[in-house]
Amino acid sequence: GLLSGEEDTAESQGGNGSVEKSTITVAHLPSIDVAPLYIAKNEGYFEDEGLNVKIEQVASGQAATQKMIGGDADIVQSSYVPFLLAHKGSGADLKIISDAVSAAPDTFVLVAKKGGDVKSIDDLEGKKIAVSALKTISDTMVMSAMKTNGLDYRSVEFVQMSFPDIPSAVAKGQVDAGLVIEPFLTMGAEEYGVTPIADVATGPTKDFPLAGYGALADFVEKNPKTVAAFQRAMERATEDAQDRAVIEPVIQETAGIDATTASLVKLPNFHASLDASRLQRVPDLMVEFGLLDEKLDIAPMIVQPSAT
Amino acid sequence: MKPLVRNLVGLIAFLGLWELVVRLGLVQEEDVPPATVVLTRIVDLLGQEAFLRDIIATVLAWLIALGIAAAIGIPLGLVLGNFPRVRLATRAVVEFLRPIPSVALIPLVLVSIGGGPEAKITLAVYAALWPILYNTIYAFDEIDPLLIDTARSCGVPKAGILASVALPHAAPFVFTGIRISASVGLIVIVSTEFIAGSNVGIGSVILEAAYGAGRTDIVLAGTVVAGLIGYLANEGLEKLSGKLFKWHKATTAEVA
């Protein structure tokens, strides 16, 4: 009701009865990455599959996954790193049911003050770098990029700060550099004049898988048709998302940014289909930088769409 | 000057200072939009039905939490105030639990209680309980022993003393506890919406605005609305306590 904000309509038991559970809740954190999710909902792709999808915003991948473990969400969109950490650490058996985005060139970028001391990645040793959270893809990618460039990534001090705050902190010199994603990259350049110094998604982290959709193993087992339906709808939407003209109005709406910014932001690569060998890069990188203490085989976590 | 005029002068001075600091460029407009921009945004938002729903969801959760906190805190405070042994026996547990931050409990609540409104209500009850509990206990410590003796000599049973002497004596200070709890509770509700996400609520508006597009104006608008709600609640509670506790005003020397 008023308290929960949910529609009080009776649980619609499957539009066409072709799925086990027709009403599902998807939790995600606000970002451009979820544009296809909204396309699927807005364009009626879910409906076509007999799904009634409720979307809930959460502040972090952790919170989203925890809500799912607690039973308040069926599917979550999350960065892979916290999702894999949750798989290892929460005791819950998690599955990946759809890919979401990977890093496109110039979407995962270190910025620094224009005209400041830090001009390239080579200047970062011993510096203070702001990232959105520690032990996530952010700091890991920075470390990886530095390693690739033969720099001592251990000398860096990472401080945690939410994306919107990073450009301002960089501009004020509170930190020497910061890792930002869109739209903060574009907005940061516009509002604070911070300037990109390095794309961290290059070399070994080129086109690096960033985020996907996951569910509990239990849910996947009990609702194979629901999962398949979700996968099909996301597949369609992701295809649409390759067209900028489709995406821009969506991100204007979901991220609340203006048309100009929307037209300027660089988009990540949207994916839906799951490629185990591509995704295996994530746990491997995590092992390399100590986020995981042993190798994790991602293949058993992946739920491929059934061939129906 | 009339009190109301003074109230306004104070508020306007604050808003003016805020506006000035931004307009003079002491802080960047992108970081902190000026007061006028935020106020305009508030007016915009208040015109949107969705935002009103957010407010209602937050306020409802808050009232429920406050009610539960009071329903637990006051009786518990009376018992702990009255029975020193119970107080001693529970102190270790109470003192241990009190400083545990709700942010640390969010994951635990999400996985064990769920992510709906019950999560934020639980956390808010947890945080709002302490001021009510503490002020009740302390009010008890200050009671004139002669009043208790009077009641005892009248043959009033223990429970009767709690209800008819301890409670009225403590009531004004308990009310102050409720006022503190009200703001703490609101803070926790909005913060939980903000940190853990929620379908509706002022905190989720702030969250969306912050993470989606870094819309500082909406973030601050939401924040100010939360503050305004807290302010209104405080005024209401103060008026009410003035009405309820006339005797207290008269028997304490208020004017300097």
Added chain:
Amino acid sequence: MATMLEVSGLYHRYGGGENAHLAVNDLTFTVETGQLACIVGPSGCGKSTMLRCISGLIKPSGGEVSLHGDRVDGVPKDLAVVFQDYSRSLFPWLTVRQNVEFPLRWHGIGKDERRERAQEALEWVNLPNVANKYPWQLSGGMQQRVSIARALARRPALLLMDEPFASVDAQTRFELEDLLRKVQSAHGSTILLVTHDIDESVYLGDRVLVLSKSPATIVADLTVDLPAERDQITTRESAEFVSLRAEVARLLQSGAKTPAEVGGS
């Protein structure tokens, strides 16, 4: 007459260790049912402490208090107390009427009767028109009378009064004294009354207990052989009265100088 109250070897010490203060030492006396016993003694000698022990509000350090032969352990039923510090003993959040009704609330007395009894008691103490005021809106003497009314409305079997007329004017005091004797004989209450007014102790009492300087012991226990019906003018003029009051004064003086004094102050 049956013995109502029996105090034997009563002894009370405040605090412990170095700061211990012996307030009452080895008091022994009995009071018959329906008797009005006045207690006089120097300031600080332990009168209030004694009343507190008898009322069960504090547990004496030693000795025993019995009512009708049963040892007092806790506050006895059918008791009313007028405290010396009357103003602090009124509940500031209750009106005068509610204060007077307060002790009646706990004894299954209906609302109407409560109200009636409260009004009656307020009239007794000559405060018929202040029922709806709060105690803090009254003068000192009026507050004291409210606390007397509260005790009388209760119609207690045992009434303990600690300097109950200290703050009222002479005229009112006379009226209240006569009222007290009247109420007592009507309800058959047993009354222990502490006073500093020697005349009052003799005029009011069936007995006068004279206490020594701190710690209180009993210096004398005088029976007042005045007629039950007393009159402010004639009684006070009687030879009996005059000699008794001189006797009390003398005893007080001697008690004040008894070598038995131990603690300081």
Added chain:
Amino acid sequence: MATMLEVSGLYHRYGGGENAHLAVNDLTFTVETGQLACIVGPSGCGKSTMLRCISGLIKPSGGEVSLHGDRVDGVPKDLAVVFQDYSRSLFPWLTVRQNVEFPLRWHGIGKDERRERAQEALEWVNLPNVANKYPWQLSGGMQQRVSIARALARRPALLLMDEPFASVDAQTRFELEDLLRKVQSAHGSTILLVTHDIDESVYLGDRVLVLSKSPATIVADLTVDLPAERDQITTRESAEFVSLRAEVARLLQSGAKTPAEVGGS
């Protein structure tokens, strides 16, 4: 003698509207420097209210109070007050000594002298050994004496006392009465003292002001023509004393029954 205090047309009403209560009505009198004026009047007639107006603690609704010809507006310098509700006027967080020293703190009096004066005042009131106790560890009468000591330690030019001896025993009362006269003549203080004890008003006072029932007006202003040196036994036996006290009693009675009465108590 110079006029110390001039009260003219003093009038005070508590509250407003329907619940307004007229406590003091049109009081006019003067007190000379060094005089000790006793005030008697029925309970609730407005004596405490009058003292509060004179001390500048409340602003009267009408009329004027002047000290040495200057209109009182705020609390005058060199004033000390002994409140009727003495127990509440002591600070419970201060020891007895600290309470007595309290008013001496801001008058450039050194620590040692403060201590000395406090000790002296405590000895005056016969409480030499309780300096380190807290007020709530004392009996009622002892608390009252501490508040008297506090006022005397201040050596005020104007001393207002509201039933200061109500809670002490007869013997102590006599001693305190004599002390008060002694201290007054030593320091030349002007004293206004409210009492319910008619004998006391005559024994103590250079003047006795008799007030009517509420709202207070002046019924009589008697000069006490007893010798300055007084003695508890001989003075009280003197014909002058006996006739004066009868006069005061008569005036009080008549005042209580004056048709001027308005508000009811």
Added chain:
Amino acid sequence: MSENHGVAHDHRPGAGAPQDTAGGMAKTAGVARNFLLKWSLAIGLVVLWELATLAAESAFFPRPTEILAQAVDVWFSGPASHLFLADTVFDDVLPSLGRVFGSWAIAVVLGVALGTALGRSQTAMDYIGPLLSFMRAVPPPALIPVFLVLFGIDNTMKVVTIVFGSIWPIILNTVDGVRSVNPLQQETARAFRTPRRYWVTMVVLPAAMPKIFAGMRLSLSLALILMVISEMVGVTNGIGFQLIFAQQSYEFPTMWTWIVLLGVLGYGLNALLLAVERRVLSWQPTRGAADAKTTGV
């Protein structure tokens, strides 16, 4: 404890133990009884918790014994020269304690000063009262970006956040406290023309002190909470940082060790504050010796 008074308020452990029979044996027995009274509930709950978590087997709720083992690992793995304390004690715990103490001290001083001014001056209250009750309800997490901008990411921002979040109970309770001077005490002070300085320090503040203490204790635990919140941003050390970090890494036993540490700190700091309070408020009749609780009739 004081059977002789229906309402006893004794805070002192051991108060009311029979003093005259206090031989060595009785004393020991008394201490033991007291210890049991103080800790049996806590110990019982920990045992229950152990059993419950044993049954639940949730990664989010590790067993207390696991937490303890983890705690030993986290804190006591240091070299003997550091009293076996691990680096984290110096790198995280001490800085956090510094932030909490410093900020709380500021909150106390500022809160009492502001509360006194507001409580005693209706004019001051009229001007800034509404503003304060507005600010009181503003959620600190939402303000952190603003504080970041205004005060940077260093300690200042954290101190401001902690002070901002924990000052309110002190202000409100002080306002209440300084208003509750009994009118006769107020008149007494006025009659002696007590100068403002003495009036505030000798009358107003002592009268308000019990309520101020209630506020200080509430504020202390809020300060700990806000330390955690403030350390979520822009730091690389601290209890809050480690707690959130462990939480993000799904290292729940570690997260719980930090939670437990906060609880222990809260308990310890409160015990300290209580000891101070007992001294400062020893004048309260209700805190005196058990049988001195009743004032003269």
